[in-house]
Amino acid sequence: MGFSKTSLPLFLFFILFSVSYATSRIINHARFPSTTFSPNQQAEKLIRSFNLFPKQSVNVIHGDHSLDHFLPGKIVEKKFSFFGDSGGPSIEDLGHHAGYYSLPRSNSSRLFYFFFESRKNNKDAPVVIWLTGGPGCSSELALFYENGPFKIANNLSLVWNDYGWDKASNILFVDQPIGTGFSYTSNEDDIPHDETGVSNDLYDFLQEFFKQHPKFIKNDFYITGESYAGHYVPALASRVHHGNKGKKGITINLKGFAIGNGLTNPAIQYQEYSQFAFDNKMITKQDQADINKLIPDCEVAIKTCESKGGESCSSALYQCEQIINNILSISGNVNYYDIRKKCQGPLCYDFSNLEKLLNKKTVRDALGVGDIDFVSCSRVVYNAMLQDWMRNFEVDIPELLEDGIKVLIYAGEFDFICNWLGNSKWVHAMGWSGQKQFAASKTVQFVVDGKQAGLLNSYGPLSFLKVNGAGHLVPMDQPKAALQMLANWMHGNL
Template structure:
């Protein structure tokens, strides 16, 4: 439960926000402060809807449980998953699968876990790093359910993924921020709270990774991810650019980044929640207009969050999430990741095989993670990133892309949408100008990176 003084300040912030609104009397009923309104409770609900039940809320462990060499160094091993069948003649070395830990230099005792899968095609293929959002969800979600080399069958065996990105790239999956997945610390102070900390950790890791694998250092490099990674990725790309410009270490050949349904700019994106729900027939026009009365308060709250800090951010989280909650209260069992589908009770997807697989002793031994628990999604990390979260809502991607200020903005806005063809059939529409492209994919949910 919230401390009394914090709850008072939180409630006071809400009252101040509402009092500034001309529509205050008509929207008060839509602002409901319940247990599920608070970030940690909301995070746990989202995790359960994926049929995930992590053993702990965050990977902060007793310092005596594990031991790795001291110093900011990378400890890596080649491995093969015990249930993976490899083609005849492919050796352990040829497989090129690696798992490792990197002790972060700017931390008290944090270790970042990663997977590295060499390309099935050529070592000269681009190096691609994948960052899952949440915030606080492991990148292994994408590894096993989206774009990784294999998927998990019901009998816990691994099946090679025909569309795995490792068929055309050297692929990195990183568990971050610290406390997520197999990444851990023995010190609570290593939990990250903002994008500067997150992007610095990732940059330090990349420097160590390319020092360990100099044969990949000159390859083209791309940053990819989805959802909350819409915030991670631009910050990380900017950090790489600054490092290159300042000649801080190994030059990273950054060529671009890709964001799927990202959280990036709330000042533009928030209005799309109700617009999209109306367009898809999830809500009626009267519901749209009623819920939209919360939008000015949400906008004001986000601005206060950017200047006043934690209490205002908590208030903005509550106000803005009531827009989403108001829609979902009317949507029933609609799957909000893919509105064409229904959730079965509270279950929208079943990712439980991932937890079961990664907690098998044979798998853990193969990876060299010892007795570190696998935390699929961390409510603690989710809440720790609250300030940054309220500057980014997962809506309106087209709007913020069109509003983004850059040298080719006018030409991009004026450019036509053209059919995007896959295997002779239209799979979406594509709009491009220069180095910027925006692709709307037909018939795919939030997690579209299994292309």
């Protein structure tokens, strides 16, 4: 079989916000040929500008810039209301906050965040942080299209999301790493290159956040995210857990973490693409046999990445992406975030109202972001993290399980790009004291409104949930089920 010469844009493999920049709009290139270019040079050559706001590909502010008087390691925050003076809830009643955190390691870098207190005014509700994938994408898509308090109406007004996760928690949405969303820097060297840098920045932010909001210190704390957050989430959970063990700073009451349709263990997950594609009639049996010939080289490349690091990890990404590229070249105009659908236009999904909303002066004034450009997905941040992609972050999880930290891995059944099969395989293969019991656990129905909404396996602190009727963006596709999943899991009733 001869493989087609079209391939998927690298940037879009595992992003949560990625769907804003679907394949053909960004790059359409042949399968990676032999070249004298380094992987980083290839990426620079292949990836075009793909920001909703293409003025910059990263928020780098030249010269002095200040939204307020910043001190390193401190937060500047304001309460806000998107409802203005239109007769909606008051600012005080809402408990909605937007702010900047000045990174202590730099005089020039600020993390932007939203914080929404529990809509039910439950002072004991858990604190949840949501991390968008990428690497290098903003949290605002999740906020406005998935699990935040609001959804964007066609006339750009905001309506309450009946299934926002603020109904079950106090929830943080953070634009990270530096350079994404409304976060910014005046020095590109401040952009982290790996999960150590990312998790240290987030840990420092959480320390200051709880200092500013001491009434939430005692509340249970959960880390959640989607897609490339399959890297971010376990890395941050490990950082918080070790910080607590070391008794440094505020003890964060970490109870668990959840990853939705994530990329966590590439060595296992890349092996399952062809099987998922065949099971879902995306390719034939012969196609699968031909594509499987690419797996050994991918496995070798990942092992080299694990042992040598550096450029070998970038090379592993390019080697392994051929598996995905060839499946998608055969399957045609499939929406690889939801294989039930076709890509409609250049974006696969239409999230254009987000751009329009965040360009409104009233919104920017409400948030206090001044003239900072919004960068939805950053090429510079993406490139900075190239050597992080093929790393295995399952390795951080067993210690957390043994110490009683709850772990939920969930996946929509119709996502191809971070599919449920690959996620199930690494979860079942993970070595920990409950591995055999988890593998032997009975698969039970996850029920919403008296109907099956998913299939669940659990043992001890570990749960895996395959969500019915959902693609890559579970809270968008099945909002009621996603909210019930979160609430049940946090309360130990999943």
